[in-house]
Amino acid sequence: MTTTSQPAVVLLSGGLDSAVTCALATEQGFRVHALTVDYGQRHDVEIAAARRVALAMRVARHVTQRIDLRAFGGSALTADLPVPAYRPAEANPAPGVPMTYVPARNTILLSFALAFAEVTGASDIFIGVNAVDYSGYPDCRPAFIEQFERLARVATRAGVEGRVLCIRAPLMHLNKAQIVLEGVRLGVDLGVTHSCYDPDEQGRACARCDSCHYRREGFRQAGIADPTVYRS
Amino acid sequence: MTTTSQPAVVLLSGGLDSAVTCALATEQGFRVHALTVDYGQRHDVEIAAARRVALAMRVARHVTQRIDLRAFGGSALTADLPVPAYRPAEANPAPGVPMTYVPARNTILLSFALAFAEVTGASDIFIGVNAVDYSGYPDCRPAFIEQFERLARVATRAGVEGRVLCIRAPLMHLNKAQIVLEGVRLGVDLGVTHSCYDPDEQGRACARCDSCHYRREGFRQAGIADPTVYRS
Numbered sequence: 322m323t324t325t326s327q328p329a330v331v332l333l334s335g336g337l338d339s340a341v342t343c344a345l346a347t348e349q350g351f352r353v354h355a356l357t358v359d360y361g362q363r364h365d366v367e368i369a370a371a372r373r374v375a376l377a378m379r380v381a382r383h384v385t386q387r388i389d390l391r392a393f394g395g396s397a398l399t400a401d402l403p404v405p406a407y408r409p410a411e412a413n414p415a416p417g418v419p420m421t422y423v424p425a426r427n428t429i430l431l432s433f434a435l436a437f438a439e440v441t442g443a444s445d446i447f448i449g450v451n452a453v454d455y456s457g458y459p460d461c462r463p464a465f466i467e468q469f470e471r472l473a474r475v476a477t478r479a480g481v482e483g484r485v486l487c488i489r490a491p492l493m494h495l496n497k498a499q500i501v502l503e504g505v506r507l508g509v510d511l512g513v514t515h516s517c518y519d520p521d522e523q524g525r526a527c528a529r530c531d532s533c534h535y536r537r538e539g540f541r542q543a544g545i546a547d548p549t550v551y552r553s
Numbered sequence: 554m555t556t557t558s559q560p561a562v563v564l565l566s567g568g569l570d571s572a573v574t575c576a577l578a579t580e581q582g583f584r585v586h587a588l589t590v591d592y593g594q595r596h597d598v599e600i601a602a603a604r605r606v607a608l609a610m611r612v613a614r615h616v617t618q619r620i621d622l623r624a625f626g627g628s629a630l631t632a633d634l635p636v637p638a639y640r641p642a643e644a645n646p647a648p649g650v651p652m653t654y655v656p657a658r659n660t661i662l663l664s665f666a667l668a669f670a671e672v673t674g675a676s677d678i679f680i681g682v683n684a685v686d687y688s689g690y691p692d693c694r695p696a697f698i699e700q701f702e703r704l705a706r707v708a709t710r711a712g713v714e715g716r717v718l719c720i721r722a723p724l725m726h727l728n729k730a731q732i733v734l735e736g737v738r739l740g741v742d743l744g745v746t747h748s749c750y751d752p753d754e755q756g757r758a759c760a761r762c763d764s765c766h767y768r769r770e771g772f773r774q775a776g777i778a779d780p781t782v783y784r785s
Contacts, residue, residue, distance in 0.1 A: 477656070
């Protein structure tokens, strides 16, 4: 563990994974500049959760960037399409990339994080992607993170001036139970995080979608009580 | 020259270069989905120019995405800093990356173009960057474009499903005079395009900034009358 007062940009969605990622960056001594991108997702409850997490973590700064991916459409999270229920891989006739994939989402999120890093002088960008208990999105894989890091180094003033930018994905190889346990170890108030793709108007989780499935299973396997309010 | 009715995404800023790029994509038979990103630049006149170019080129669709890079600051184009006058390289004590560089701008623009390409089924993304008569931005160089293309192929559903995404920068190795001549050859109404970093309230160009300098020189060297309205 290093202790520095270096700035780092942390992408903060309000979900479990990004909250634990933010706590890890803080534990490593970084001065956290949190960035939330509101991309027109159905659930504003996610943005509210990001705000609560940022407050609870006492980040140095929290910026919300609003964009409109609904202008393009093409995902159950941003268009008027139903959110599918979780299906185990063996029961899924067409595995591939699921409907809940938001086109180029993590590329866009990391691009904004890169701009923020340029301005704050941060060399480190944290993102809570995970390639174990996840939905099979192409932009959650190690190959994507490595490639973005290479891009970041040629794309920026920092790169030209010799500052080495790093994209850190500390949860990449953890399963959801391990992420829950990391959150508990770090004292993250997991109750303020939000994971569901399809919450109701009161913000209650659906208990049906991929994201609810992985979250529930993670808590169960970790042996930790799940503080999530489910509607069923 | 190929003739297809394949969709392509074209980044359209309203400037000379992106207008010529758009005309090249059209000439190659692509059905153009134009994308303008309004990143809070000082000059709304640029957005108005993009609209005029899109209309004149009869693109299939024109989407404007509004983002707020001013939330991050750090560039003369998005913060309250003066736009510097052009200085030839030999008179410039600190060449490096100029103040008008907008942090991670082209990474952000291409990320949005990538999302749009995913949704429209386009395999080709056109961007009017140029590494000859330009201001020395890191994200205008061939190495940046090549690296983004590699990223696009691992970042997306298209990549996973075997569709090969290409980032096309057809002006990369042309000088400004050659770009002007391409515009004339393709019948682009160059008078509707806007290049200046620091226009006045009537939209008149400053004739001082890097962008005005390269534009003026381009027209002069091409032997084409410059339709730009300068305030001096």
